[in-house]
Amino acid sequence: MRLPETQLALLEAASATETKTVAQLAEALGEDPAAVTRAAFELETEGLVAVEEHVAEEVAVTEEGDRYRDDGLPEVRLYRAAVDAGADEEPVELGRLLGSAALDGPEVDIALSNFARKGYGHIDSGKVDAAPDPTHDPNADPEAEALDAIANDNAGYLDAEVLDRLESRGLIERTETTVRSVTLTDDGVTALMEGIETAETVGAVTPELLASGEWEDVEFAEYNVEADAEPVNGGKEHILRQTANRVKDVLVGMGFQEMEGPHADADFWINDCLFMPQDHPARTHWDRFALDVPGMDELPADLVERVEDAHRNGVGSEGDGYHSPWDEDFARAVALRGHTTSLSMRYLSGHAVGDLEPPQRYFSVEKVYRNDTLDPTHLLEFYQIEGWVMAEDLSVRDLMGTFTEFYEQFGITDLQFKPHYNPYTEPSFELFGEHPETGELIEIGNSGIFREEVLSPLGVDCDVMAWGLALERLLMLMYGFEDIRDVHGTLCDLELLRDVEVVQ
Template sequence: MKLPETQLALLEATGATDRTPVGALAEELGEDPAAITRAAFELEEAGLVDVEERALEDVTLTEEGERYRDAGLPELRLRAAAVEAGADDSPVEMGRLLGQSGLEESEVDIALSNLARKGYGEIDDGAIALGEDPRYDPEADPEAAALESIAAGEAEALATDVLDRLEGRGLIERAETTARSVRLTEEGVTALMEGIEAAETVGAVTPELLTSGAWSEVEFAEYNVAADAETVTGGKTHILRQTANRVKDVLVGMGFREMEGPHADADFWINDCLFMPQDHPARTHWDRFALDVPPMDDLPADLLERVEDAHRNGVGSEGDGYHSPWDADFARAVALRGHTTSLSMRYLSGQAAGDLEPPERYFSVEKVYRNDTLDPTHLLEFFQIEGWVMAEELSVRDLMGTFTEFYEHFGITDLEFKPHYNPYTEPSFELFGRHPETDELIEIGNSGIFREEVLSPLGVECDVMAWGLALERLLMLMYGFEDIRDVHGTLCDLDLLRNVEVVY
């Protein structure tokens, strides 16, 4: 019997009693694991070895998990600070403990929530007291111990619920792998005892083989044309981008023109022009992505003055304003836009495209950034369908009719509207659509007619109706997805994206 050199070497290195991992054989023979795996399957087809496959879970620490393994889990560090400050006797002010614990800003909420979840402490009226009946021994916290075990390559022995919690906290990554091992069959043992010669095989006919005549003396490798070939997937436009392009086509067909503008912008354009008070909770460092860059000093001075006056004193004889703090430096500070209405403010003010005369219709389909908690309907960055119409004597009926026409292009005809409050529109309402799979109502957008406090400083003397719609949630209603993360982000389903049918 003759076998290719790789197959013969594998056969001779394989035992007849104990199974040998393919990885170990590849290391011993100095061969590529893929070549050894291929040789093992070819020998199995010939009946000389038996290949066993076993599914394994590969668990590794994320960058955040590595950091917590070195520095300690935030809740343990907060508890240690509480113990040192005497919180076992009486509650200690939270601010003092946060400072002593050395927690970073991004770790504070994590520490507080997990401190309470594990029973390590109780939070009441801005103070922390040590828990009387913790779920775990803080000196033997199972999640902290699990991080050490995973770093040591001993994840197999860990409980599934602990791994689930660590994965939910983003401290580990889990992946399915396949472990293969081989063992000689009786036929393989017999073949080795009878003797096997190494056959030099050629995988392709070359010009040299033909001109020299050596082709008649070599043995050509056999090809199994029925074997599974590696799947090759070509590139394609992401379904989210396809839908965005479709939205643009629809809006252009409805008479709209597209807006463009910066992703990082001054808070003045993002919020101040929208009559959002500077002490509004949505404008704190908890909800926005502030950038450590120089402030935007080229804001139009006259517009800045008018917007400040609207905030302080209101607009018109009955205007009252907010009577809340106003800081020009905060207005100039740069952050990632939380909505594309910053583009609308640039255009309506005349800064982006010059002075506009009604009627005008503009839109954008661009990415926005919000410090939200990740869940099936929320992401830290997503696409917003921004739009507005400038015209005389607009009404809510005009706005609802625009939505009805727009969504009909995507087969969505069962819209529902709910009155809502916005600081920048009056009246305002939210849009809801019914999910085709779960039959649940899903919020798909927010809308209204801009208040005088928004339009007057911008120099707009007619009505403007506006909206912000979620592209990803439109996608959910079109295709029946239940989790935005199936199509967007690091957890997306690649098979789904490759095979989903495009809807027009």
Template sequence: MACDISQRILSTINEHGPTDSIKLSALLKEDHQKIVGAVKSLQSLGNVIDVSQETIKEWKLTEEGKIVAEKGSHEARVYYAIPGDKGISQAEVMKEGPYAKVGFSKAMSSGWICIDKSSGSPLVKQKVPSIVDSVKENLCLILSNEADKVSDALKQDYKKRKLLEESIIKCYALKRGPEFSLSIVKAETDLNTDMILSGSWAGKEFKEYNFDAFGLPPSGGHLHPLLKVRSQFRQIFLEMGFSEMPTDKYVENSFWNFDALFQPQQHPARDAHDTFFLLDPQISTTSEMEYLRRVKNVHSKGGFGSKGYGYEWKLEEAQKNLLRTHTTAVSARMLYQLAQDGFKPVKYFSIDRVFRNETLDATHLAEFHQVEGVVADFNLTLGHLIGFMQEFFRKLGIDQLKFKPTYNPYTEPSMEVYCFHNGLNKWIEVGNSGVFRPEMLLPMGLPENVTVIAWGLSLERPTMIKYGIDNIRDLVGPRVNLQMVQDNPICRLDKTKSSTGDLMKSVLQQWDQIFKEVENLRKEVQDLKVGMGESGDSTGPGIDDLLINGSLNICIFADPVRPPYSLNILVNILRQQIPITTAVHVHSSMENIPDDLKNFFSCGEVLDKNVSGGISIRLVWKPVGLDPTMVITPTSSGPITGEVNIARLMCSFLKGDLGLNYRHPCSLNTLLIDHWLDLIHKDVIHGEKSDLASFEGRISCKLKEAQCVTGNEITIVDLCLWSALKNLQLEKKFIYQYPKWYEKISQYC
């Protein structure tokens, strides 16, 4: 059948010349799709015909339009419904049909009818003796395939009236090709043995090879998405210096799974509805009897500074076998062995299967994989734990984290870790974390000043986030689509690198934004100086370049709840180089401002209008929130927002080297300063408690290595940090922990 259509198409082109598939469909009385299929078949023969795709607009009558073409337009029907000069009431007109209202309106606007009120009650009468129903005539033309005789404006009008609809049809224009022929010879696709033996291949035409075509994909095994993500997790742990723990024991006894972790024997997690217990073998024993005795005592009587739980600890309960509910049982064994071998700081990790008697839903299974990290060292804090987790999840490409306090029997403090799932459009729990309790660690024989921090998360939920799966049963279990396993790409986590090159690139980008205002000021002042006949100075945006007509006016709006203490320090430093006058104002919306804020600046509180040159600074206390705002006049620049950004600008005014100069965006020291200023703005000023704890963990490492944050000399980082700590009432804590840093900062404040 297809061959017959192809032959008829060739004959038609030979007789009538160039045509298109729509005309062929009408001429040959075949469905358009069949014509298209035959055309593509002819294309595969080579250059028999030339084919080009075209787009044709076609106008068709709607159901309402077909009624108009048959019975006349709505307005014409209303006109003919009115009897001569007698007229008819409007209510009677509206009974003429469902389109009477539209017809009445159109007939009125066309001037065909009118309303006569001279006889009392209003009557609808014919206004003209005769009419021409052009709407019906035009629709009949379109219906008879003569749409080109109707103007485009009328077509659009009929389309608005829903009498016409426009359809776009894709078709093919056809004409004779260089190798046109009426006989169809199908090219051979294979050279077989019979052709070679008989020699018939010499008289046959073969189809050209398509070397761009894809070959058949090779068959083979495919890694499950869980295994792909697992390998990436393992690589991240190894990059962070962790060692893998042996996790080949799916069956544990209750002692290592619960008791060694200081989890009481009456805890609900040890019930059968939460844990899978074994029937055969039902119990097992442990050889560490002295350790078992210490665990029993700390549970029953307390010890190591703890009161314990005060219950009768039972050996038979600790001997019950179960499918391990967490890999923390493995961590307990490793920590105990570490204590016996002589403690040294370690970092362990494990990724393996655990079992819980859970209710199955979109995010929970009875069998899943747990990822666990354990760090044992001297004097670790919660800040170190948060810092480890943020770095770990950052390497996973997950930066939307929240930490929520929780309770665990064997950790204190404890936190749940939440991550935002874009597919579910909500926060989901991805892990748990905490600091192991002394009641767990000291019976093992670990030193008292050793702290162990740990966190655990499932492997399934990060995999769901990575691959956009919103139901865990589509990832693991009998509902898994094996094609999904084959089609999903390899796991490439969006890891970020903290190399010096990346740091310089990111900081240089934000440098352009932060100092855009300074550059605008410099150019504006330079243009003014040139216009006044002064010589330009291109040495940089110093304070002399920024003064307009001998003075610069700065107004700063700040909230008395969060005073910008770094500003006071910087003003006093600038006074060593240039004259500065200051004034403090209180907005009318503020009440009960403390006296120390009314006298915020240590000197020069009164603005002296007779002083020429220098900088005039006005500080206005008003409720503006966490970020103060600086406005500089007379300039066309916009405001500068945020204490750290104001400090950047004020510090750039300094001439020479006072230890705070901030004028060289390409120097590595300036990049480091920018990095820490951004952290202070994000984690200390605007951050939550978890962000602040993470920042404390980072800053403690720096202040233990050097006297100041970026080295042994004070920079604006230290000034802004002092201001933020003072607003949070944490300065005394830092004074106690880092006396050398306070000794340095006290020289300025």
């Protein structure tokens, strides 16, 4: 009998009494595991070896998980800092604890999202209330102990729920691999006893083989199409970007043009032009991200004057204004936009593309930033679908009809509308859609007809209906996601993003 060199070496390394894995045989032979796997399948076809398969799970700590093993989990560090500051007796400002807990950047969000979940306490209105007797002992946190066990190759006894949580947090990686074991058969033993010669094999036809005529005398290697190939995760457009692009296509098809503008803008464009009083709770540091930079000088002086007058005195004979403080320095202060309506104000005022004559339709699908409490439907940054229509004699029915046409393009036909109050629109209403998995009503947007106090200072003398819709909430209704943190952010599910089926 003649066999290729790799097959013969494998046959000699295999045992009739001891099962050996392909990995063990490859290491012993100094061969590539893929080559050994191919040789094993070929020998199995000849009846010389038996190949058994089983699926094994490998668990490894990620770089972020290793860092938390050294520094401690963010939520545990926050709890310890809170207890040291006396938050187990009286609530303490969150800002006081971040430094002593060594928390900054994304770790702040991670600590906040896991603090209450583990029973370490509650965070309300920016204050931390630490539990005197927490559900989990911070010195024996199950997730921290699990990270240590995995790092020490003792993951076998760990609870599956803990592993799932660590994986969702990106602290461990779990991979399923097919483990193949090889055992020598009786025919294999007999063949070795009788003697086997090495046969030189060729894996591919080359120009040299053809030119020399040697191809007629060589033995070609057989290929096993069932052998495993190395998994390749190619690049893929993020599901959120796919949906954003589709939203843009739909709105352009409905006759809208796209707006552009800065993410960091003057509070004047973000809130003052919207007739939002400067002492409104949403304009405090608890809800907005103010930037420590000089105020914006490039504001149109005449528009600033008209907006200030609307705030102080109202608009029209029956207007009364707010009679609340109005500070031009505050209006010029720069912050991350909490909504893309700042773009609408720039365009409606003529500041962005010049004066606009009705009818006009504009939209944007851009990121906004809010200091919200993290939960399955709220993030600190998300995408808003902003839009407005400028025309004569618009009504709420025009607005409702626009939403009906828009959401039908995504297979959503069960919209519900609820009256609402906004400082900048009247009438106003919120939109709700039914979650396809839970049946729960999900708020998906806010809308209304801009008030005269908004439009008059901008120089607009016709109706403007406007809205702000949440792109991530649209995704929840389309795909059945229950937690938008699965889609993007520090806890996103990479396997879900790789495998999710695109909805047309």
